[in-house]
Amino acid sequence: MNEYLLAALQRALLPQSLVAMTFGVTAGIIIGALPGLTATMGVALLIPITFGMDPVAGLLMLTAVYGGAIYGGSISAILIHTPGTPASAATALDGYEMTKQGKAGLAIGISVIASSIGGIISVLALLLLAPPLSRLSLRFGPPEYFLLAVFGLTIIGSITAKSLIKGLIGAVFGLLLATVGIDVLTGAFRYTFGITALESGVSLVPAMIGFFSLSQVLMLTEETKESIVSLPDLGKERILPTLEELRSLLGTILYCSVLGTFVGILPGAGGDIASWVGYNEAKRISKHPEKFGTGYIYGVAAAESANNAVTGGAMVPLLTLGIPGSATAAVLLGGLLIQGLVPGRDLFTKYADVTYAVIVGMFITNILMLIIGLVSARYAMYIAGIPINILIPLIVALCVIGSYAINNSMFDVWIMLVFGLIGFLMRKQGFHPAPVVLALILGPMAEMGLRQSLVISKGAILPYFLGRPISLILVVLIIASIVSTIILERRHPERILVEE
């Protein structure tokens, strides 16, 4: 691994990589700071730009948007008590109280420092855990790949929709979409309806942009009003904490960063769950738990370090096994596949130069986020105050050019438009687009795995699955994830939904 790290550092420090990271962090912070726009939407929107880029620079831009948006969400949480992304809901508790006390600048300063440290800790965990875990993928055959796809879909289906049934319906819908086009094994045309453009299947990027970006914009239109929130002027406020404050916060930040990383590694748990886990744990171990919620700097630091630590943690199952734990990770998986990179052992051997450069770059991204976040902190109110009636048409125009740019095809733009409407209608009825998109990505792998397993097992697929140790574990995990969700639904009808 060590021989790769120096080369990776050199590649991550190339001007094109640095520009991509700087742009990604800045765009991510802006997207995150705007209530209603999510990290998932930002990553989906920027994928077309990365298509023609160097893989390292492209992937770094996407991961930078992810991290930047998770931090950016804290800006509006602190300034206007409206989390820019759900991952910053816990930050609003103490952050907004600090704003009311005239300490908005300090809250943003602590937020960016905690976010950066959380991100860095999680990248270190990614670097240590991912390579050995990726060896596991070498033991995977067709049945394991099929079951892995099913496991990923049950996980994301169970956490993103309003009910397990709706999540699974979304997943099967995505699997059906993935069957459109020419069957790779037999050459048969399936559901092309005589349309030549559909013979190569449903284009992934336009579908992702439609499902995540256009549908989100349509949702925003429903609520849009001219902003009447007054934003605090941070011109003369203190941004940086004192050394003493920083020293006292360090233990909380490190503890919550480790917690956030662990939560990120768990398939299905995203930044929002991590921030609440971090916040509650920090409160539980604090000597002054009564101060949480009253504008306590530890509350901001705990939530923000934990939610940004998810960014590296979520990459562990994604890069090693191809299991995205959240909607954003599912889109990142799409970004990886577009660059021809398939999760698994190959990422750490054949494509190690790219993978390690991305991991090292994520480390640098967090340092850049610290610098950009601190420099821009005084101007944060301008970001949070961008009117939604400017953003909506701008995002639509970017959706159009982004979906066109992948294949220079207007058909793809119509695909994006149709899936945007479907995504919007799904959201309105308690479905979520994430299982659909993930199934669209994993569909070919699932079908190939199932059909090959059927051939190898000569039709006796169940004994074949149960006779292989990893398959057996995956079957148990699939059943456990479904059963646990059913139990959770019965106990807590109002469920936490993961959207970053």
Add this chain to the structure above:
Amino acid sequence: MNRRNDLIIAAVILLVCILLLGVTRNITPAGAANYPRILLITMMVLAAALGAAAYRDTKRTGSPPEPSSRSPRPYLLFAFCAAYVALVGLVGYFIASSVFLFGVMAYLGRRKYGQMLLIVAGLNLAVWYIFMIRLNVLVPMGILFE
């Protein structure tokens, strides 16, 4: 969630699945149709479960339809988007985007026309530089100008 809507969704899914199952008869060789058939049957089972759950809840709670936002704005915006995409094919991305941006901003209540013009110019400039110059994308110029 509106249970009545869930019942309608379940019925629509069942209907579409039946239609798509019919389409699989035209897929040759027949082996290529098996996987979509498995998925369609799974989908029908899930739709039936959704419908059954909605029906059970409706019976239990007496089915007062929950109020849901019925703003026409998203549908109008979608219509604008469809018109915009059609216009891109006709007059090209830059002109169509300018019209769309200006129109939608005005529709959503923006009245600072100078600022709106700057935003339109900024987007066109950014797309021209990033997509045309840097990424060599053949940005559509429209059948009227090609």
